[in-house]
Amino acid sequence: MNLMEYDAKRLVLAPANIMLLDSALCHTLADVTAAAERIGPCVVKAQVPTGKRGKAGGIRLAATPAEARNAAEHILGMSIAGHRVETVMIEAQAKITHEYYAAVLHAPRERCSLVLFSTEGGMDIEEIAESRPEMLRKHWVRTVDQFDELDANAMLAGLALGTAQSDIARILVALYRRYRETDAELIEINPLVQLADGTIAALDCKFVLDDSAAYRQAALAAAAAPDPSTTLERKASDVGLKFIELDGPVGILANGAGLTMTTMDVVSVLGGKPANFLEIGGDAYTKAEPALELLLSKPEIRALVVNFCGAFARTDVMARGVIEAWQRLGPNLPVFFSVHGTGADDAVALVRDAFGVEPFDLMEDAVRAAIEAAQ
Amino acid sequence: MSTFPIIRRSDRVVVIGMTGGQGTFWTERMREVGTQIVAGVNPKRAGETHLGLPVFASVNAVMRSMQADVAVMFVPPAGVRDAALDVIESGVGGLVMLTEHVPAHDMLDVFSASDARGCCIVGPNTAGLVTPGEAFVGIMPGHNNKVFSPGRVGVISRSGSLGTLICLNLTRGGFGQSSFIGIGGDPMIGTTSLDALKALDRDDRTDAVVLVGEIGGTMEEEAADYARTMHKPVVAFIAGRAAPPGRKMGHAGAIVAGSGGSYLSKRTALEAASVTVVDTPNQIVGALAALSPALATMSA
Numbered sequence: 001m002n003l004m005e006y007d008a009k010r011l012v013l014a015p016a017n018i019m020l021l022d023s024a025l026c027h028t029l030a031d032v033t034a035a036a037e038r039i040g041p042c043v044v045k046a047q048v049p050t051g052k053r054g055k056a057g058g059i060r061l062a063a064t065p066a067e068a069r070n071a072a073e074h075i076l077g078m079s080i081a082g083h084r085v086e087t088v089m090i091e092a093q094a095k096i097t098h099e100y101y102a103a104v105l106h107a108p109r110e111r112c113s114l115v116l117f118s119t120e121g122g123m124d125i126e127e128i129a130e131s132r133p134e135m136l137r138k139h140w141v142r143t144v145d146q147f148d149e150l151d152a153n154a155m156l157a158g159l160a161l162g163t164a165q166s167d168i169a170r171i172l173v174a175l176y177r178r179y180r181e182t183d184a185e186l187i188e189i190n191p192l193v194q195l196a197d198g199t200i201a202a203l204d205c206k207f208v209l210d211d212s213a214a215y216r217q218a219a220l221a222a223a224a225a226p227d228p229s230t231t232l233e234r235k236a237s238d239v240g241l242k243f244i245e246l247d248g249p250v251g252i253l254a255n256g257a258g259l260t261m262t263t264m265d266v267v268s269v270l271g272g273k274p275a276n277f278l279e280i281g282g283d284a285y286t287k288a289e290p291a292l293e294l295l296l297s298k299p300e301i302r303a304l305v306v307n308f309c310g311a312f313a314r315t316d317v318m319a320r321g322v323i324e325a326w327q328r329l330g331p332n333l334p335v336f337f338s339v340h341g342t343g344a345d346d347a348v349a350l351v352r353d354a355f356g357v358e359p360f361d362l363m364e365d366a367v368r369a370a371i372e373a374a375q
Numbered sequence: 376m377s378t379f380p381i382i383r384r385s386d387r388v389v390v391i392g393m394t395g396g397q398g399t400f401w402t403e404r405m406r407e408v409g410t411q412i413v414a415g416v417n418p419k420r421a422g423e424t425h426l427g428l429p430v431f432a433s434v435n436a437v438m439r440s441m442q443a444d445v446a447v448m449f450v451p452p453a454g455v456r457d458a459a460l461d462v463i464e465s466g467v468g469g470l471v472m473l474t475e476h477v478p479a480h481d482m483l484d485v486f487s488a489s490d491a492r493g494c495c496i497v498g499p500n501t502a503g504l505v506t507p508g509e510a511f512v513g514i515m516p517g518h519n520n521k522v523f524s525p526g527r528v529g530v531i532s533r534s535g536s537l538g539t540l541i542c543l544n545l546t547r548g549g550f551g552q553s554s555f556i557g558i559g560g561d562p563m564i565g566t567t568s569l570d571a572l573k574a575l576d577r578d579d580r581t582d583a584v585v586l587v588g589e590i591g592g593t594m595e596e597e598a599a600d601y602a603r604t605m606h607k608p609v610v611a612f613i614a615g616r617a618a619p620p621g622r623k624m625g626h627a628g629a630i631v632a633g634s635g636g637s638y639l640s641k642r643t644a645l646e647a648a649s650v651t652v653v654d655t656p657n658q659i660v661g662a663l664a665a666l667s668p669a670l671a672t673m674s675a
Contacts, residue, residue: 106479108563108592108628111486144487183480212452213478244622257560257626258534258589261614262656268617269654277624281536282475309540311502312514341539342516363540364657 001209001224002049006089008207011220012182013189016174019201023091029069029076035090036068043091044071048083049225051124051206056080061093083225094201098164099191101128101136102172104179106186113141113179115152115172119159121191135159147176167200168192182220183213232294239290241278248273249374250367251301251333253291253322255313256281263307266364272371275301285313288321296331303374304335307363310342319347323354334373338366377444379469380497380566380574381554382504382512384409385444389437389467391416391458392449394425397514401449402426404518410510413443416458434465445469447503447512455499456481463494471512472498472565482563489565496565497558500626502535505542505555513557515539526551527670528663529575531568532587533560533626537614541587541656548660550670553581560626562591568598576605583608583667585659586650588641590615591628595641603648608666610651610659613641 003011006025013020024035025047036042046058053059058080062068068090078085099121107114118136120128128136139155141147152169161168171192179187185208193203207220214221229237236243242257246264250272254260260279267274275298280291295301306322308315319339326335337359339347351359360366377386388405392398393415403426406412414429414437421432431437434446446462448455448471455477462470463485470489477499489496497504503513508525511517515535522539524546532538538557545552556571558564568586575581586602586609588595595613602609616638618624642652651662663670 106483106563109594109597111482111490111563111565113483142487142490144483180480183478185479210479212476213480215453216478242623244619244624246619254536256534256536257624258532258537258587258614259540260536261589261618261624262537262540262612264617265614266655274617277618277622309536309543311516311535311539313536340543341522341536342519344521362657364655 001211001214001221003207003209003220003224004047004049005045005205006047007223008205009202011223012178012184012187012207013202013205016178018171018174019199021092021094021201021203023089026072026088026090027086029072032072032088032090033065033069036062036065039090039092041093042068043093044068044075045089045091046075046078046080046085047087047089048080048085050081050083053080058085094193095196096193097196098194100168100193101125101190102168102175102192103186103188103190104176104184107140110140110142112144113176115139115141115147115155115176117156117168117172119161121193125190141176145180147173149173163198164194164200171200183210183217184208185210232298236278236294239287241280241284241287241291241294243294244277245298246274246276247300248275249300249302250370251275251295251298251304252307253278253280253288253295253304254307255279255285255310255318259307259309263305263363263367266367267305267371270364270368270371272367272374280318281313285318286321288318289325292322292325293329296329296333301333303370304333305366305370306335306337307366308338308347309340310344312342314343315339315341316343316346316350319350323350326354334370336360336366336370336373338363377468378574378578379445379495380504380556380571381578382445382506382510384411384510386469386510387411387413387443387445388512389414389416389434389443389446390449391434391446391462393417393428394420394430395449398449399426401514405511407518408509408511410512413441434462434467438465438467443467445471445512447471448473450474452476452478456484459485460488463488463492468495470494470496471501471503472496473501473503473513475500475560477561479563486565497556498561498564499559500561500564501557501559502538503557507552515555515557522546523555524551527553527580527582529553529578529581529584530555530587531571531575531584532557533589533628534587534614537656538587541585541612541659544657544660545585550660550663553578560589560628562628568594569601572598572601576607581607582670583610583663585663586611588613589626589628590618590624590638590641591626591636593636596644599644599648599650602645602650608651610653610662610666611645612653612656612659613638
């Protein structure tokens with residue numbers, strides 16, 4: 001879950017006393033004019049939970065309220081990486097002497113956290129790592145919560161930061177603390193800047209909340225922007241199912257993320273095109289009925305593969321769900337089964353009785369038949 | 376000596392959350408195949424007996440009255456951190472974490488403690504470990520002999536459902552399994568593909584390895600570097616080639632971001648290390664037969 005810049009600054013950085021520029025969140029052009037009158041020369045920034053806003057034309061400078069209004073008129077309603085711009089942030093312009101990069105994030109490979117800092121701010125971290133690796137400092141926090149100003153200063157040594165170093169060290173420590181407090185996957189300040197008067201301020205902020213911790217981060221989760229999703233995807237999410245719509249004609253219902261992805265892969269390898277990702281694994285194995293209902297409301301689907309391999313999930317329970325939904329909705333759609341694992345003897349018998357067909361022994365054969373039927 | 380994460384019948388297992396519905400069901404299945412369960416844990420039912428086994432308040436309490444080698448937990452996400460820290464503090468050497476959706480910051484606490492105490496963690500979000508005909512811990516159909524049969528092929532999988540299908544295919548193709556190591560679908564896990572590959576490389580009951588990977592992260596690439604040095608043949612299947620970029624494919628770990636973690640990157644790295652990478656799960660049997668025909672000695 002990503003926060004938009006305005007919320008990330010307000011909810012994540014402000015409580016840590018990290019300096020921010022004067023700003024306002026605006027929904028309408030009237031809001032923009034009023035904010036620009038109060039703030040003065042400003043930057044008009046599209047509020048969408050994605051990077052590359054500048055390149056997409058979503059960030060513009062404005063010297064006067066009229067210019068701000070004009071810029072906002074262009075930006076509001078724009079689409080950036082699939083996100084429609086509903087709000088803009090009006091932020092004071094500032095005289096900048098240096099641009100830095102700072103971030104704290106998970107390091108899955110080392111199973112710990114990583115603090116990043118670079119004197120080359122303002123560009124993508126991938127670019128920094130590529131073009132000026134010697135200016136990128138990394139500090140892995142291997143013992144959780146053991147990151148203090150000594151560590152931060154050691155990390156910054158040799159970067160010729162001058163008097164800014166101690167302030168930046170304090171900010172890195174504060175950033176790590178907020179990362180821990182907010183269940184962040186990532187907090188990134190790019191750029192972190194030194195202003196003409198020497199103070200260090202955050203000009204942008206990217207924040208990613210760990211989905212699994214949303215239950216204990218209510219304020220952040222409520223502010224988080226939803227992933228770009230279709231109506232059906234949102235409907236699935238409401239009933240606790242992970243559904244991703246794709247553009248092919250072969251519908252897929254399987255259990256477990258690995259098996260579902262693999263079913264999609266096999267459709268693709270055998271020359272077909274999958275219509276979706278939809279899995280009912282883990283605790284969701286009792287949800288075959290709502291899952292099938294979702295698939296049947298997608299008119300592009302011309303054939304369906306039902307691929308179950310029960311480990312934890314019981315295939316008999318899943319098969320019963322499919323059959324119940326099928327009998328209730330009576331779809332006119334060819335369906336091809338492959339069923340193995342926990343509960344498979346019962347599941348195969350249920351499918352045989354309800355559909356009068358024998359499930360395919362190999363998922364590859366079920367997929368092949370579905371691709372042919374979808375043509 | 377413990378072979379963990381290869382599970383053995385000699386491993387004495389504690390089941391955390393044994394008295395719950397899933398804990399009870401899977402404890403019975405684990406015992407069916409001969410897994411040596413020695414105790415259960417439930418703070419609210421300490422002192423009671425369940426399934427004929429003693430129930431303790433904590434793994435620390437278990438270890439004060441008996442010996443145990445492995446703990447497996449049936450615990451909801453919010454309780455995982457404290458339960459895992461209890462295991463690590465108790466000195467139990469192996470911990471299998473089945474729970475999906477554990478907050479990552481809780482796992483940072485857990486890994487920080489396990490690194491300090493030397494506890495080997497499998498998961499979270501794993502379906503468990505199976506040594507066919509001998510023992511299993513977790514929520515795999517380790518008791519189902521249509522799926523698992525004893526043999527000499529080691530299997531590593533991020534996914535339980537796909538791992539099950541692949542073991543079933545192997546069994547039907549005449550290739551029994553020396554051990555199944557489910558490593559879990561989360562991005563940050565205790566035992567990686569590389570760790571599991573090393574364990575199976577050391578194992579003298581394993582002659583070949585099937586590595587079942589997924590898009591996301593760089594675990595398969597790291598495993599490839601090691602596979603290059605192995606004498607045992609490795610066959611790999613990587614799930615997710617048809618997945619759209621930037622979307623989490625059910626497993627939190629299965630997301631391709633930027634240039635990292637893509638299907639092509641993994642396949643290229645594995646093939647460069649002389650690993651046979653197959654296109655569909657059913658091709659694994661054929662690839663193994665071509666590499667080591669002598670392995671298919673199992674009578675189905």
